Each structure stands twice: as structure tokens, then as C-alpha cells.
Amino acid sequence: MKKRTLTVLMLMAGSVLTACGNEEITEPAETTTAPDLSKVTNEYRDYAIGEISLFVTETEKFAEAVKVGDIELAKELYAPARAHYERAEPIAEAFGDLDPKIDAREGDIPAAEWGGYHRIEKGLWIDGTTEGYEEYAQQLIDDTKLLRAKVETVDVTPDMLVTGAVDLLNEVSTSKVKGEEDRYSHTDLYDFAANVEGAEKIFRLLQGDLEKKDEALAAEISVRFADVYTLLNKHKKGDGYTLYNNLSETDVKELSQSIDALAEPLSQLGIVTEAL
Amino acid sequence: MNDFLNKEVSRRNVLKAGGIGAAGLLIGASGAGSLLTFTASADKSSTGIVPFYGSYQAGITTDPQNHLYFASLILTTMDTSEVKQFLKEWTKTAAMMTEGKSIGKAAESLLLPPDDTGEASGLDASNLTVTFGVGPGFFQKLNLTSKQPKELKELPSFSFDALEEKWSGGDLCIQACADDPQVAFHAVRNLVRIARGKVQLKWTQAAFQRTKQADTKSETPRNLFGFKDGTGNPDTSSHSAMNNHVWVQNGWMTGGTYMVVRRVQMFIEVWDRTALGEQEATFGRHRDTGAPIGSENEFDPVDVNKKDVNGNKLIPANSHTALAHGDGKKKILRRSYSYADGLDTKTGSFDAGLLFISFQKSISDQFIPIQTRLANNDKLNEYTIHRGSAVFACLPGVKKGGYLGETLFY
Numbered sequence: 001m002k003k004r005t006l007t008v009l010m011l012m013a014g015s016v017l018t019a020c021g022n023e024e025i026t027e028p029a030e031t032t033t034a035p036d037l038s039k040v041t042n043e044y045r046d047y048a049i050g051e052i053s054l055f056v057t058e059t060e061k062f063a064e065a066v067k068v069g070d071i072e073l074a075k076e077l078y079a080p081a082r083a084h085y086e087r088a089e090p091i092a093e094a095f096g097d098l099d100p101k102i103d104a105r106e107g108d109i110p111a112a113e114w115g116g117y118h119r120i121e122k123g124l125w126i127d128g129t130t131e132g133y134e135e136y137a138q139q140l141i142d143d144t145k146l147l148r149a150k151v152e153t154v155d156v157t158p159d160m161l162v163t164g165a166v167d168l169l170n171e172v173s174t175s176k177v178k179g180e181e182d183r184y185s186h187t188d189l190y191d192f193a194a195n196v197e198g199a200e201k202i203f204r205l206l207q208g209d210l211e212k213k214d215e216a217l218a219a220e221i222s223v224r225f226a227d228v229y230t231l232l233n234k235h236k237k238g239d240g241y242t243l244y245n246n247l248s249e250t251d252v253k254e255l256s257q258s259i260d261a262l263a264e265p266l267s268q269l270g271i272v273t274e275a276l
Numbered sequence: 277m278n279d280f281l282n283k284e285v286s287r288r289n290v291l292k293a294g295g296i297g298a299a300g301l302l303i304g305a306s307g308a309g310s311l312l313t314f315t316a317s318a319d320k321s322s323t324g325i326v327p328f329y330g331s332y333q334a335g336i337t338t339d340p341q342n343h344l345y346f347a348s349l350i351l352t353t354m355d356t357s358e359v360k361q362f363l364k365e366w367t368k369t370a371a372m373m374t375e376g377k378s379i380g381k382a383a384e385s386l387l388l389p390p391d392d393t394g395e396a397s398g399l400d401a402s403n404l405t406v407t408f409g410v411g412p413g414f415f416q417k418l419n420l421t422s423k424q425p426k427e428l429k430e431l432p433s434f435s436f437d438a439l440e441e442k443w444s445g446g447d448l449c450i451q452a453c454a455d456d457p458q459v460a461f462h463a464v465r466n467l468v469r470i471a472r473g474k475v476q477l478k479w480t481q482a483a484f485q486r487t488k489q490a491d492t493k494s495e496t497p498r499n500l501f502g503f504k505d506g507t508g509n510p511d512t513s514s515h516s517a518m519n520n521h522v523w524v525q526n527g528w529m530t531g532g533t534y535m536v537v538r539r540v541q542m543f544i545e546v547w548d549r550t551a552l553g554e555q556e557a558t559f560g561r562h563r564d565t566g567a568p569i570g571s572e573n574e575f576d577p578v579d580v581n582k583k584d585v586n587g588n589k590l591i592p593a594n595s596h597t598a599l600a601h602g603d604g605k606k607k608i609l610r611r612s613y614s615y616a617d618g619l620d621t622k623t624g625s626f627d628a629g630l631l632f633i634s635f636q637k638s639i640s641d642q643f644i645p646i647q648t649r650l651a652n653n654d655k656l657n658e659y660t661i662h663r664g665s666a667v668f669a670c671l672p673g674v675k676k677g678g679y680l681g682e683t684l685f686y
Contacts, residue, residue: 002401264469267389270385271385273387
């Protein structure tokens with residue numbers, strides 16, 4: 001970013017100095033053209049919209065189960081439905097007003113305003129009921145549909161991708177790895193895995209461009225993603241994951257450290273936006 | 277353009293340079309270059325520069341700085357080339373930080389995290405030293421056991437040891453000492469970041485001494501029991517004393533030394549209700565002066581056989597000083613710092629004590645006999661408990677152009 005500004009200034013200075021007489025302006029030594037990443041951003045846009053669309057469908061199923069009072073079905077659908085949201089979080093979170101309505105945890109917002117997924121989660125796992133939660137379920141359907149409509153308007157930029165990839169892992173480090181995301185259902189590992197998958201999607205889309213800049217970095221990131229999946233696979237259970245409260249202290253530390261080891265090199269992804 | 281931005285930037289001046297703004301920098305590359313390489317003038321008290329490069333690592337015979345940040349690390353790679361690579365980066369980075377310079381490239385892209393974490397920006401070198409060591413596990417993990425010094429093995433268990441895994445061991449260590457706590461922490465943080473994915477934190481300890489500002493007479497520092505600690509150290513300004521007691525003189529470890537770290541919790545509430553006479557009998561020294569019991573001055577010789585008129589030993593045989601002194605021939609270089617880590621939640625007492633650090637050329641010949649005597653009989657054991665323990669081979673010093681551990685991999 002700053003580099004571009006500097007070069008523009010340099011060109012201006014050059015033109016001032018050479019204004020009287022000489023037509024030729026000396027080209028700066030390095031090129032200023034940022035690589036064209038529009039293909040990548042378009043592909044990511046499609047991916048994110050696809051995930052949000054699935055999120056809407058799966059959320060409807062979940063919310064309907066709540067509305068008809070099928071606690072077991074609702075519990076079963078809860079974590080897999082959320083995974084779609086967690087994968088597309090860089091885009092989903094772009095709407096500051098909707099994210100808290102859908103995904104706020106208890107205490108994040110004033111109690112009177114608290115609704116969404118985690119409000120219903122508490123009903124299902126702590127209170128063991130859906131009674132009185134029908135309205136939250138309907139509101140959740142409305143909010144996710146609104147999100148789907150708004151997502152169409154998002155302008156996906158390369159900046160959004162490079163910061164989004166690390167942000168997804170930061171989400172894991174600060175909440176999912178501590179079991180603070182799904183504190184009643186303990187399904188944190190579903191969200192954990194989905195965040196990692198969302199970050200990996202961005203990396204894979206930019207991998208080719210990154211390899212042109214720094215092959216060793218791209219290789220290191222690939223290895224670190226594989227390390228994280230190896231650890232996650234240890235905790236697979238059926239189509240999903242074991243509950244967070246089944247993890248030992250060692251498991252948690254291992255998972256946390258593997259995210260740190262991945263996120264540090266991934267934080268250099270921004271070099272793809274620099275001129276070659 | 278890039279070369280010019282990659283020039284080493286003194287932390288104190290990076291802000292000034294930034295303040296001038298991009299346009300200012302473009303007026304003339306040569307002028308700007310000299311601006312950026314201008315070094316902050318160092319004042320001798322607490323803002324000085326301790327050279328990183330030399331025959332020995334700094335931070336061993338260096339006058340103890342006010343603050344310590346210590347990190348023990350686990351090696352998570354078995355690939356020697358990866359290890360060599362981060363040791364090379366650590367060398368460069370540590371050298372820059374000890375000169376009070378920002379590390380890596382100047383932050384120029386808004387889409388990348390800055391190379392330097394920034395909390396030491398604008399701060400001077402603060403006499404920072406960064407000292408590196410490797411533990412027994414380092415050799416095992418890298419399949420270098422043929423190079424593992426015989427001296428470098430886990431300590432035997434001593435009487436009353438209450439060691440906890442969370443305060444013990446480590447494959448590598450970084451000891452950062454500085455006259456500013458933020459400068460010390462910054463050093464460890466950035467080094468760990470550089471090696472992330474190859475090392476993990478095992479345990480860390482922030483610790484302190486009196487500050488030089490407060491201690492205008494440069495006295496021997498006092499521990500949290502209020503007694504002077506380090507009086508019996510060998511003379512760090514004497515080459516022969518250091519060669520006799522500290523520096524290894526053969527093999528790849530030539531110019532290195534062995535480090536013992538013990539996290540010693542001190543029951544300060546118990547100590548505080550102990551009468552002065554009992555306190556002095558426990559240490560074998562007078563609290564006020566630090567002199568051996570029955571002597572006038574701190575540095576008066578320790579005579580463990582000196583008796584009072586009734587024929588009783590002046591310095592009790594089970595006192596800390598008598599036992600540590602032994603026959604007076606074996607010495608270790610102690611460079612300990614106090615810690616205060618909140619409270620022991622079980623008891624509500626302070627969790628405070630000493631991060632004991634000693635350097636010696638032979639752990640088996642120097643530290644172990646002394647610690648065995650202390651562990652078996654020291655009256656001080658009533659007031660302390662050893663919670664953590666680690667041993668490291670402190671690598672030989674690095675010559676400019678070389679890197680940490682070079683002689684080991686050669």
C-alpha cells in the first residue's frame with residue numbers, strides 16, 4: 001500500500017524536476033503494477049455465496065426443528081449448519097449489524113437483545129427445551145435470508161482475502177480453541193474445522209500467485225495446513241467431531257500450537273498483492 | 277528503493293524519520309540514508325549497548341541488568357537444516373536488538389504484519405543481552421547425541437525437590453536481560469515468533485532485581501528474604517577466574533558454559549515472622565551488611581571454623597553460607613533474579629521467589645556437590661522449595677559473520 005504511494009510521489013517529483021525542457025521521465029526501477037487478482041476474488045465470491053446459501057437452507061431446517069419442538073433433531077443440525085457460516089466468515093462478518101444477531105454469544109450484547117444461534121443453543125442444551133424459542137428461530141431464519149441477499153452486494157477485494165484468511169485462524173485461537181464459542185453444546189471443533197477450511201480455501205485460491213513470489217513460504221503453509229488437519233482428524237467422530245469437553249489439556253494445547261504455527265506464515269499472504 | 281528501506285534502522289530514530297514523511301525521504305536518497313543510519317548516542321547508566329558478538333556470549337559475565345525475561349522452549353522439528361536456519365536468523369536479530377535497532381524490514385505494506393512487533397520502538401538498547409542455550413533434548417531430537425556434552429544431562433533429584441513439569445526442562449533457552457522490562461520481553465517475543473512452527477514455549481519467567489537507578493551505590497543485590505545474594509561469586513572481571521570456573525575450554529563448547537536454572541519458591545510469609553537472629557543464622561550472614569556472622573564487612577572471608585567464646589561456630593554449619601562455601605574451592609557464577617507471580621491460589625500466599633541461574637564449566641564438579649550439600653542440610657530449606665529445574669549448554673560466543681551453534685554443526 002505505502003509502497004505504491006511512495007512511487008507515485010516519486011513520479012511526481014520526477015516530473016517536476018524534468019518539467020523544463022526534457023520530455024523524458026526516467027522510469028522508476030521497479031514496476032508498480034499490482035497483480036490482477038480479479039479471477040481469484042470472483043472465485044472466492046462464488047465460494048462464499050455458495051456457503052451462505054447452504055447456511056440459509058441448513059439454518060431453515062434447524063429453525064424448523066426448533067419450531068416444531070424436535071429437540072434431538074435441532075441438536076443434530078446445530079453444528080453442521082453453523083459450519084457454512086464459519087467457513088465464509090470474512091464475508092458474513094462484513095455486515096456488522098447482522099453478525100451479532102446471528103452469532104452473538106451470551107454477554108456479547110445486552111441480554112434483552114440476545115438472540116440467534118447461541119441463544120437457541122442454550123435453550124437446547126441447558127434448558128432442554130424449545131418452548132419459548134420459536135420466535136428466536138423465526139428471527140434467525142429472517143436474518144440469515146437477509147444476510148444472503150446482502151452478500152450479493154459485497155465487493156470482494158484482495159485485501160479482504162489476505163486479511164480474512166488470518167482472521168479466520170485468529171477466531172480459532174481466541175475462542176474456538178478455548179471452548180468458548182459453543183459453550184453449551186461443546187461443538188467447538190465443528191466451528192474450528194470450518195474456520196480452517198475457510199482459510200484454506202483462500203490460500204488455495206492464491207497459492208499459484210504466492211508461489212511466484214515465495215515458493216518456500218507457499219510450501220510451508222501447505223505443510224502447516226496438513227499438520228492442523230492431521231490433529232483435527234484425531235478428533236473426528238462420524239461425520240463430525242468429538243465434543244470439546246472430551247479433549248484433554250494436551251489435545252487443546254496441540255491444536256492451539258498448530259494454529260499458531262500455521263497462522264504465522266499465513267500472515268505473509270499479503271505479499272501476493274505486491275508488484276512482482 | 278528496497279535497499280534503502282532495508283537499511284538498519286535505529287529504534288529511536290525510526291519515529292523521527294517517519295515523522296518527516298514520505299515526501300521528505302524522497303528529496304535525496306543519500307541524505308535520507310544517512311539519517312536512517314544515525315545511531316542513538318548511548319548513555320552509560322542504563323541505556324548502553326552490550327556487544328552481541330564476541331568470544332563469549334553476553335549475559336553471563338555482564339553486570340546483571342535490572343530485568344530478566346527467560347523462556348525455555350521445546351524443539352518441534354527434527355530437521356537440522358531448519359534449526360540452523362532459525363539459529364542464523366536469531367543471530368542476526370539478536371545482534372540488531374542489542375544495538376537498539378528495529379528488526380527486519382521497515383514496515384511498508386498495510387497488508388502485511390510488520391517484521392518488528394514494535395513495542396520497543398523508540399526505546400534505547402537498555403543494555404540488552406540475549407543468551408542462548410540448548411538442553412539435552414536438543415541433541416536427542418536432532419540425532420546429534422555424539423555431540424552432546426557429558427556435562428549436559430538432567431540433574432539428579434535432590435532432597436526436598438518438588439519439581440513440576442510446567443517449570444522444568446526445555447530443548448532450548450533464551451535469557452534476555454535488559455534495564456527495561458519491555459525491551460527484554462520484546463527480544464524473547466520476536467525470537468520466538470521467528471522460530472514459530474519449529475519451537476514452542478515450554479515455560480517462561482519474568483523476573484527482576486533492584487534497578488540501577490535505585491541502587492546508586494551498586495551494592496550486591498538482595499533477594500526477597502532481604503539478604504544480599506551473590507557475594508561469593510567469582511570475579512567476573514578476572515580472566516583466570518572465569519576460565520577456572522565458567523568457560524569451557526575444549527571441544528565445540530570452547531567459549532561456552534553450562535547453565536543451571538532452578539525456580540525456587542520462597543515462603544515469604546513464613547520468613548517474615550522469623551526473628552532476625554534466626555534469619556541470620558539461616559543464611560550465616562548479617563542481614564544489614566551481608567558480612568559473614570562475626571565479621572564486619574560483606575567481603576570479609578568466610579571462615580566456617582571461627583568460634584565464639586563458648587566454642588560454638590559463629591557461622592552455623594547448617595547455614596546456607598557455610599554449606600554453599602564448603603571448602604571454598606568450588607565456585608559457581610550465580611546470576612539470579614527474583615520473581616513475583618501473583619499468588620498461590622491454593623493457599624492465598626504470594627507465589628514469589630528466586631529464578632536461580634548459575635553458570636559453571638562443569639555441572640557435575642561444581643553445581644551438583646554444592647546443591648547436594650544444600651539440599652541435605654541447608655537450614656534455608658525450611659523456607660524454600662524447588663519447583664522447577666533445567667540445564668542448558670550455553671553456546672560459545674558468535675563472531676561477526678558467524679551464527680549461534682556454528683561449532684556444534686561444523
